[in-house]
Amino acid sequence: MKIFIGADHRGFELKNKIAEILEKKGYQVVDMGTYKENPPCDYPKISYEVASKVVKSKSNRGILVCMTGIGHTIAANKIPGANAALCYNKEAALLSREHNNANILVLGAKFVFPDELFAIVDVWLSTKFAGGRHLRRVKQIRQIERDVCRKKR
DSSP states (O other): OEEEEEEOTTTHHHHHHHHHHHHHTTOEEEEOSOOOSSSOOOHHHHHHHHHHHHTTOTTOEEEEEESSSHHHHHHHTTSTTOOEEEOSSHHHHHHHHHTTOOOEEEEETTTSOHHHHHHHHHHHHHOOOOOTHHHHHHHHHHHHHHHHHHHHO
């Protein structure tokens, strides 16, 4: 599994910690930026870069970090095929994978407790999509994407 990871200046430190731990666990981590805490940067470009890479393969995953996670979630979900889920705890992370087949985990550096961080990432990476009724719903979301993209042409 290839994990594309990115953050703005407010998530820079947390992104680096996550990448380091994931690499030690044997994951292939691709850092999409930002590469320094200062000067402040704009998150949408990083959201776009991560989401664009994630959707190229079903085995790819992404992790985005900013102060709240809200901006990254909005921006990443503009990419067709991206299912970015903002998760502040383990249960949300588990359900985002199990029910929604989220391929991008978004974390808010201000709201994720340090002692829960790696448990959230671990459960998100290890949880499988349940399929069943959830697959039907994910397919409906994909249909909405196709319909909207067709209307824009």
